[in-house]
Amino acid sequence: DTAVSQTPKYLVTQMGNDKSIKCEQNLGHDTMYWYKQDSKKFLKIMFSYNNKELIINETVPNRFSPKSPDKAHLNLHINSLELGDSAVYFCASSQANSYSPLHFGNGTRLTVT
Amino acid sequence: SQQGEEDPQALSIQEGENATMNCSYKTSINNLQWYRQNSGRGLVHLILIRSNEREKHSGRLRVTLDTSKKSSSLLITASRAADTASYFCATDGAQGGSEKLVFGKGTKLTVNP
Numbered sequence: 001d002t003a004v005s006q007t008p009k010y011l012v013t014q015m016g017n018d019k020s021i022k023c024e025q026n027l028g029h030d031t032m033y034w035y036k037q038d039s040k041k042f043l044k045i046m047f048s049y050n051n052k053e054l055i056i057n058e059t060v061p062n063r064f065s066p067k068s069p070d071k072a073h074l075n076l077h078i079n080s081l082e083l084g085d086s087a088v089y090f091c092a093s094s095q096a097n098s099y100s101p102l103h104f105g106n107g108t109r110l111t112v113t
Numbered sequence: 114s115q116q117g118e119e120d121p122q123a124l125s126i127q128e129g130e131n132a133t134m135n136c137s138y139k140t141s142i143n144n145l146q147w148y149r150q151n152s153g154r155g156l157v158h159l160i161l162i163r164s165n166e167r168e169k170h171s172g173r174l175r176v177t178l179d180t181s182k183k184s185s186s187l188l189i190t191a192s193r194a195a196d197t198a199s200y201f202c203a204t205d206g207a208q209g210g211s212e213k214l215v216f217g218k219g220t221k222l223t224v225n226p
Binding site for chain 1 (some may be wrong): 144148151153155156158161187199201203213214215216219221
C-alpha cells in the first residue's frame with residue numbers, strides 16, 4: 001500500500017537508448033512531479049502536472065517527455081540517453097494548494113554507461 | 114532564485130545531543146518546509162511553517178522562521194542514531210503553490226551511537 005511508487009528502482013543502460021520510468025500515487029492527489037537529484041544531492045524540479053495537465057516545465061532537454069494518462073500516474077520517458085542524465089529521479093505528489101506537503105517515491109537510480 | 118541554502122553541509126554528533134541545522138533563502142515566501150531523506154530513500158515531509166509563524170514544534174523537532182533575515186532553523190533534540198539522514202529545507206515563493214517548491218542542498222546529519 002505504498003503511497004507513491006515508482007519503477008524501476010534501478011536502471012542501467014547505455015548511451016543513446018530510450019527508457020521510461022513509471023510513477024503511481026494512491027493518495028488521491030491532484031498534482032504530480034518529477035524531480036532530479038544529482039550526485040551532490042541537489043534536488044531540482046523537472047515537471048509538474050495538475051489533473052493531467054502540464055503546469056511546470058523547467059529547463060529540461062526535450063529528450064525528456066512526461067506523460068500523465070490519469071491523475072494517479074505520471075510517467076517519464078527519456079530519449080537518446082546521455083551520460084549526464086545519470087542521477088536519481090524522484091516522483092512526488094501533493095494536493096494543489098500552498099500548504100500541501102510533497103509525498104515522494106523512493107527514487108529511480110539511473111546510470112547511463 | 115529563491116533556492117534555500119542549508120548550513121552546515123554536514124554535521125556529526127553523539128546520540129543524546131541536540132542538532133541544529135539552518136536554512137537561508139533569497140526571496141519572499143509563503144511557507145517553508147523541512148524534509149528528511151534517509152539513504153537510498155525518498156524525501157519525507159517533517160514540518161511546515163507559514164510565513165506568519167515564528168516557531169513550530171513537532172515531537173523532538175523545533176522549527177523557527179525569521180522572515181526579516183530570510184532564515185529558518187531546524188532543531189532536533191535528544192538525537193538518536195535513527196535521526197541519521199540528510200535534511201532539506203524547501204521554499205515555495207510568495208506566489209505560493211507547492212508546484213514551485215524549491216529545495217536547498219541539504220545538511221547531512223550523522224548521529225553516532
